Amino acid sequence: MSENMLEIDGLTHSYGDHTVLEKMSLRVPRGELVSIVGPSGCGKSTLLRCIAGLVRPTGGRVVLDGTAIDGVPDELAVVFQDYSRSLLPWLTVRDNVALPLRRRGGSRAERRAAAEEALTSVGLDGAGRKYPWQLSGGMQQRVSIARALAYRPSLLLMDEPFGSVDAQTREDLEDLVLRVHRDEGMTILLVTHDIDESVYVGDRVVVLGRDPGGVRAELPVHLPAPRDQTTTRAHPDFVSLRTEVSTLVRGAAAPTKTVVHE
Amino acid sequence: MSTATVERPPAAEPARRGRRRLLGALSGIAQVWLLVLLVIAWELVTRAVDDEFFPPPSAILPALRDMWFSGPAGDLFLTEKARADFGPSFRNLFLGWGLAGVIGVAGGVLIGRSRALGHLVEPVLHFLRSVPPPTLIPFLLALLDLGTQMQVATIVFGVVWPVLLNTIDGVRSVDRLQLETARVFGITGWLRMRRVILPSAAPKIFAGLRVSLGFALILMVISELVGAGQGIGAHILLAQQAFEIPQMWGGIVLLGVLGCLFNLVFALVERRALAWHDNARRND
Incomplete structure (x- = not known):
């Protein structure tokens, strides 16, 4: 078995006549945190949904841990952008986190303990008995992250996870992802449309283009660890890298066909 | 991690909640009074009409x-x-x-x-x-x-x-x-x-x-x-x-x-x- 956690080969997906992804290929080594960035309509979300097994691609294949994906893989968790719809409002925060653990067996007490532990690790100790709608948006997204962590996935997918929280909360959550990645060592794919974010959190930035969607560039990120919101963002390497990614994304957004976008 | 304290859950302002409660109570009282008035009207009308088929309350x-x-x-x-x-x-x-x-x-x-x-x-x-x-x-x-x-x-x-x-x-x-x-x-x-x-x-x-x-x-x-x-x-x-x-x-x-x-x-x-x-x- 190769050291790649994820191998994507010739992935193609169309909705009717519209081809979103065309012959896209990507390798993700185990334990890497990959940022996927691109203009809107480049198929970022479709890519993630193909990996998650929620969408069956029209062509190509996705191999996870040596096995071609057919249906939702067991060892995978997703943090969706829309936490308010992804968390179940009729369950408490703790039950939301504990529910997916049912298939792993174990007693009710064990599941609850695991849920509390995950909540503590995202800074939400004591919030378990509340309902998601009693929490702020940032805290709800922390619950989503705790739910994914408690599930102990080997691959974590994040679909624009911080797209609907304010700037301060966003920075806190980015640091949370970095810490989780460092502590748990899981492989993470984070889709974002925020160029700074892609550079700040990623070990590698993958730039997607559109019409047709595919990988335009892959840039390794070598920034001094640990990363810090103030010093890292002021680092010359960060600045030049974000400029490079920005140029690539703009270039990728320039349509090769005549397409009208809002 | 202590950053969670920065985010506060949304809480309704107490003043607005108090006013809503007052309005609720007022409309409740109005409902009860309307019912009482209707029963009184029923009583008066049926007495005035004095019909066997319409006995008063x-x-x-x-x-x-x-x-x-x-x-x-x-x-x-x-x-x-x-x-x-x-x-x-x-x-x-x-x-x-x-x-x-x-x-x-x-x-x-x-x-x-x-x-x-x-x-x-x-x-x-x-x-x-x-x-x-x-x-x-x-x-x-x-x-x-x-x-x-x-x-x-x-x-x-x-x-x-x-x-x-x-x-x-x-x-x-x-x-x-x-x-x-x-x-x-x-x-x-x-x-x-x-x-x-x-x-x-x-x-x-x-x-x-x-x-x-x-x-x-x-x-x-x-x-x-x-x-x-x-x-x-x-x-x-x-x-x-x-x-x-x-x-x-x-x-x-x-x-x-x-x-x-x-x-x-x-x-x-x-x-x-x-x-x-x-x-x-x-x-x-």
């Missing part, structure tokens, strides 16, 4: 009390007649409504979750639903004889539709992201039904059950008017035949009060069970 209420609520304190003031009348009525009502609820939810889940089955049976459902339930009484009478079976069957057939159709709609309109979340986290089968699909459909199921409860009361009375010999509906019919007009009106008033009471209790239960629904929507 001051004649109806004593009749009501003497018939049903003048029993010993140990029996909650219920008389012998009260138990003979209410017993069969309530049993039919709740048996019929309960059965309709179980059948409606179970059938709705099956039909709602299976596209093929839904496609197949929907035209039939809409036809059956359109048949006015009382028209079935002659048929059910021929099939089941007078009595509990016929009455319960009438109620079940009449009130199963709102529950069934609302359940179908509810289990079909589960949020796509909630279903995808369940798929990603391996929540399947009965667990998914119990923890994701049914709670998500619960607001619609409750709405169906509430409509059904109102219909069930109506059908209970109708089935008793057809000559059941017992129950509140039968009492109204017998009182009318015996020309005991205040007693007949007593039955009518009692049914109105019962209808309100059932609705109130149901609303309380619903509000408790669906607290997450109201709150989640308010904070959106």
Whole structure:
């Protein structure tokens, strides 16, 4: 078995006549945190949904841990952008986190303990008995992250996870992802449309283009660890890298066909 | 990690909440006063008209009390007649409504979750639903004889539709992201039904059950008017035949009060069970 956690080969997906992804290929080594960035309509979300097994691609294949994906893989968790719809409002925060653990067996007490532990690790100790709608948006997204962590996935997918929280909360959550990645060592794919974010959190930035969607560039990120919101963002390497990614994304957004976008 | 303290949960301002509560109390008082005024008007008009068929409330209420609520304190003031009348009525009502609820939810889940089955049976459902339930009484009478079976069957057939159709709609309109979340986290089968699909459909199921409860009361009375010999509906019919007009009106008033009471209790239960629904929507 190769050291790649994820191998994507010739992935193609169309909705009717519209081809979103065309012959896209990507390798993700185990334990890497990959940022996927691109203009809107480049198929970022479709890519993630193909990996998650929620969408069956029209062509190509996705191999996870040596096995071609057919249906939702067991060892995978997703943090969706829309936490308010992804968390179940009729369950408490703790039950939301504990529910997916049912298939792993174990007693009710064990599941609850695991849920509390995950909540503590995202800074939400004591919030378990509340309902998601009693929490702020940032805290709800922390619950989503705790739910994914408690599930102990080997691959974590994040679909624009911080797209609907304010700037301060966003920075806190980015640091949370970095810490989780460092502590748990899981492989993470984070889709974002925020160029700074892609550079700040990623070990590698993958730039997607559109019409047709595919990988335009892959840039390794070598920034001094640990990363810090103030010093890292002021680092010359960060600045030049974000400029490079920005140029690539703009270039990728320039349509090769005549397409009208809002 | 201490950054969580920066984010504060949204809290309604106390001033606004206080004003809302005051407005609620005022409108409650206004409602009670309107009711009192209407009863007074009823009393004055019926006295002025002085018609045997329209006794004033001051004649109806004593009749009501003497018939049903003048029993010993140990029996909650219920008389012998009260138990003979209410017993069969309530049993039919709740048996019929309960059965309709179980059948409606179970059938709705099956039909709602299976596209093929839904496609197949929907035209039939809409036809059956359109048949006015009382028209079935002659048929059910021929099939089941007078009595509990016929009455319960009438109620079940009449009130199963709102529950069934609302359940179908509810289990079909589960949020796509909630279903995808369940798929990603391996929540399947009965667990998914119990923890994701049914709670998500619960607001619609409750709405169906509430409509059904109102219909069930109506059908209970109708089935008793057809000559059941017992129950509140039968009492109204017998009182009318015996020309005991205040007693007949007593039955009518009692049914109105019962209808309100059932609705109130149901609303309380619903509000408790669906607290997450109201709150989640308010904070959106």
